[in-house]
Amino acid sequence: MGTPASQGQLAKIASVLVTYVEYQRELGLLGFPRSAAAGVQAPGPTRVDASPRDLFTEAGVAQARTLDELREAIGDCRRCKLAPHRSHVVFGVGNPRARLVFVGEAPGRDEDLRGEPFVGRAGQLLTEIITKGMRLRREDVYIANVIKCRPPENRNPEPDEVATCEPFLVRQLELIAPEVIVALGKFAAQTLLRTKTPITQLRGRWFDYHGIRLMPTFHPAYLLRNPGDKRLVWDDIQKVMGALGIGSARA
Numbered sequence: 001m002g003t004p005a006s007q008g009q010l011a012k013i014a015s016v017l018v019t020y021v022e023y024q025r026e027l028g029l030l031g032f033p034r035s036a037a038a039g040v041q042a043p044g045p046t047r048v049d050a051s052p053r054d055l056f057t058e059a060g061v062a063q064a065r066t067l068d069e070l071r072e073a074i075g076d077c078r079r080c081k082l083a084p085h086r087s088h089v090v091f092g093v094g095n096p097r098a099r100l101v102f103v104g105e106a107p108g109r110d111e112d113l114r115g116e117p118f119v120g121r122a123g124q125l126l127t128e129i130i131t132k133g134m135r136l137r138r139e140d141v142y143i144a145n146v147i148k149c150r151p152p153e154n155r156n157p158e159p160d161e162v163a164t165c166e167p168f169l170v171r172q173l174e175l176i177a178p179e180v181i182v183a184l185g186k187f188a189a190q191t192l193l194r195t196k197t198p199i200t201q202l203r204g205r206w207f208d209y210h211g212i213r214l215m216p217t218f219h220p221a222y223l224l225r226n227p228g229d230k231r232l233v234w235d236d237i238q239k240v241m242g243a244l245g246i247g248s249a250r251a
Contacts, residue, residue: 060072060073061073061074061167061168061171062171064171064175065175066096066175067091067092067096067172067175067176070168070171070172070175071091074089074091074148074168076089077089077148077149079164079165080149080160080161080164080165081160081161082147082149082150082151082152082161083149085149085150085151085152086107086112086149086150087112087113087115087150088107088112088113088114088115089115089148089149090107090111090112090115090116090117090145090148090149090150091115091144091148091168092117092142092143092144092145092172093116093117093139093142093143093144094138094139094140094141094142094143095139095140095141095142096142096175096176097176097177098140098141098142098176098178099141099178099179099180099244100136100140100141100142100178100179100180100181100182100240100244101141101142101143101144101172101173101176101178101180101181101182102118102126102130102141102142102143102144102181102182102184103144103145103146103169103181103182103183103184103188103192104117104118104143104144104145104146104184104185104188104219105145105146105147105156105157105184105185105187105188105219106145106146106147106148106149106150106151106154106157106187107145107147107148107149107150108120108122108150108154109150109154110123111123111150112149112150117143117144117145118143118220121221121224122219122220122221122223122224123220125220125223125224126143126184126220129220129233129237133234133237134237134240134241134246135246135247136246142172142176142178144169144172145169145188146162146165146166146169146187146188146191146192147161147162147165147166148165148168149165156187157187162191166191173209173210173212177212178212179212179213179243179244180212180213180214180215180240180243180244181209181212181213181214181215182214182215182216182217182236182237182240183214183215183216183217184217184218184219184220185199185218185219185221185222186198186199186219188216188219189202189203189216190202192209192214193207193209193214193216199216199218202216203215203216203217203218203232203233203236204216204217204232204235204236204239206239206243213243215236215239215240215243216236217232217233217236217237218232218233
C-alpha cells in the first residue's frame, strides 16, 4: 500500500475534481440537466442559458467595464498550465462596439508570436472573408478565441484550461454586446453551445447565445485543407450578412 495522501494533496485533488465536475455540468454531462432545445428539427441546442462565469469570480474580471480594463485584469496570466509554454496572451482585436464577433479555438504559432488572433494562413483567409466577401474592414469586427494562450503543439485545449479561460471570453462578449457571433470550427461552436453535436450538423443554423444570434461555421484552417467546402461557409456568411442587413444577403 502507498503512503496516505497529505491534507495538501487531498485539497489539490478536490479542487481539480470540483473544476472538472463543474465543467462537465456546464456541458450537460454526468447526468446534470442543461437547457432543453426549442424549435429545432435537427438535433442540437438552440438556446444557451448556462454560463461559465460562476467558475471564475476574480473581482477585476467581474468588475471590468471596458475591454482595456478586462485585459488589465487578466494581466500576464498564470492561471493555468498553458502559461509556461506561451509567448503572449492573445486577448483579441477589433472594434470594442462591433456588431459582429468571430470566435475561434485558440492561438496558433503565428498568433502566439504576434499576440494577435488569426494572423497566420487561416487568419489571412478569415480576413478575405471579412474584406472581400462581407466588404467590411477587419477593424470593423472583433476577433477572439475561447483560449487566450497557445496549447503546446497546437493540441486541443483541455477541460481545465477551458474552465479557467472561457470566462474571459464570456466577459468580452458581454462588454462588446454584438448582434451576431460567428463560431469558427468545432471547438468554438461546441464550447459556446455546450454540445457535442458535430460541426457538420451545427453549421448553417442559427442559435441563441445569451440573447445574441450565433452562427457556427467551419474554421478557416479546415478550409485550407478542404477548399471545396468554401461554398458552405459562404452560405453561412451570407446568412450572417442578412441578419446584419449587409447587402442583399439572406437571413
